[in-house]
Amino acid sequence: MSSLIRVVDISAFTTENGTRLSRESTALELVTALSGEGMVLVSGHGVSTQIQEAALESARTLFALPVANKEAEQVDDVYGTRGYLPIGEESGSSRHENKEGFSYGLETRSTTHQKVNGLRMANRWPSPFPPSGVKKLNDLYSSLCRVCLALTKAIGLALNADEDSLLRLCTESSEVSLMRCFHYLRSSEGSLGSSPHTDWGFLTLIMPDPDSKGLEVFLDEKWHDVRCSQDYLVANCGDFLTILTRGRLSSPIHRVTLSQEERVSFVLFFYPNFDTNLEDVGFSSADDLQSLSLFADQTLAGTGEKRDMHKAKFGDIMLNKWAQVRRKT
Numbered sequence: 443m444s445s446l447i448r449v450v451d452i453s454a455f456t457t458e459n460g461t462r463l464s465r466e467s468t469a470l471e472l473v474t475a476l477s478g479e480g481m482v483l484v485s486g487h488g489v490s491t492q493i494q495e496a497a498l499e500s501a502r503t504l505f506a507l508p509v510a511n512k513e514a515e516q517v518d519d520v521y522g523t524r525g526y527l528p529i530g531e532e533s534g535s536s537r538h539e540n541k542e543g544f545s546y547g548l549e550t551r552s553t554t555h556q557k558v559n560g561l562r563m564a565n566r567w568p569s570p571f572p573p574s575g576v577k578k579l580n581d582l583y584s585s586l587c588r589v590c591l592a593l594t595k596a597i598g599l600a601l602n603a604d605e606d607s608l609l610r611l612c613t614e615s616s617e618v619s620l621m622r623c624f625h626y627l628r629s630s631e632g633s634l635g636s637s638p639h640t641d642w643g644f645l646t647l648i649m650p651d652p653d654s655k656g657l658e659v660f661l662d663e664k665w666h667d668v669r670c671s672q673d674y675l676v677a678n679c680g681d682f683l684t685i686l687t688r689g690r691l692s693s694p695i696h697r698v699t700l701s702q703e704e705r706v707s708f709v710l711f712f713y714p715n716f717d718t719n720l721e722d723v724g725f726s727s728a729d730d731l732q733s734l735s736l737f738a739d740q741t742l743a744g745t746g747e748k749r750d751m752h753k754a755k756f757g758d759i760m761l762n763k764w765a766q767v768r769r770k771t
């Protein structure tokens with residue numbers, strides 16, 4: 443475990459035992475870490491080892507399915523953000539990212555692929571994948587959303603002396619957030635797992651294979667390993683939270699390197715409500731936050747549409763960003 447990245451125990455927010463005093467000191471520790479490194483190891487998160495192991499096992503089952511079955515459910519222009527991400531078909535830069543993934547969100551009962559909005563639609567599971575596997579993945583999704591809501595309360599308490607102050611931006615977060623489960627392959631010439639970037643959303647939670655290597659954070663002009671065990675989830679401040687706090691909390695630059703060992707990880711991109719407007723939360727186009735990945739052009743050709751970001755809805759910005767990192771072969 444990297445000693446640079448602080449551990450914060452958030453049990454004051456995830457159990458009934460938290461007193462006002464313990465919640466205040468937890469909140470302060472959390473915000474101190476997010477204003478410094480921007481990344482924190484969260485303990486006391488309440489996600490059982492059983493839920494974590496079951497989800498990792500289901501992910502391995504999914505990735506082991508025949509390629510044709512996985513590709514039958516791949517992310518495309520019609521289905522938007524959910525489904526299978528074939529190897530090499532996504533990258534945040536011109537480098538080849540040697541990984542495959544499944545992207546999913548809140549399970550809807552709908553049997554059609556009707557979208558509610560570009561971030562809310564039915565999940566797409568390849569066959570054969572049993573309902574018990576889907577349930578295990580969904581259990582992890584809802585557990586990690588609960589952890590993000592607890593973190594949101596803590597951040598609200600530290601910044602505004604009010605636990606509910608940021609929750610109003612997150613009333614539909616559990617419906618529009620995106621879980622991505624990745625299978626990083628072995629290192630090959632010129633490839634990496636994930637190009638250096640900041641995350642675009644409100645908060646990100648990362649749950650990798652316990653004790654696996656690869657996640658790195660850029661601090662003090664150097665890359666540092668972030669090692670993780672089942673006791674901790676890695677939480678990143680996202681670009682939206684940086685905007686919301688006028689830069690007081692900072693979204694960290696991080697990347698994933700590859701090795702000779704394959705790796706599986708779950709990454710929850712916790713989003714604010716789809717319709718949230720950047721201008722309403724204080725962003726102006728003159729802001730000095732242009733280095734965030736949210737504002738970078740991540741298309742290969744460098745012709746990403748520079749939209750009037752401060753007027754746009756957060757959900758639409760996300761759809762545009764996911765389109766920017768698609769690398770259809």
Ligand SMILES: O=C(O)CCC(=O)C(=O)O
Pocket residue numbers: 622624636641648650657696697698707708709
């Ligand atoms: O898989 C990981 O450890 C992190 C991946 C990541 O940073 C991302 O997908 O944004």
Ligand SMILES: [Fe+2]
Pocket residue numbers: 639640641646696
């Ligand atoms: Fe990331």
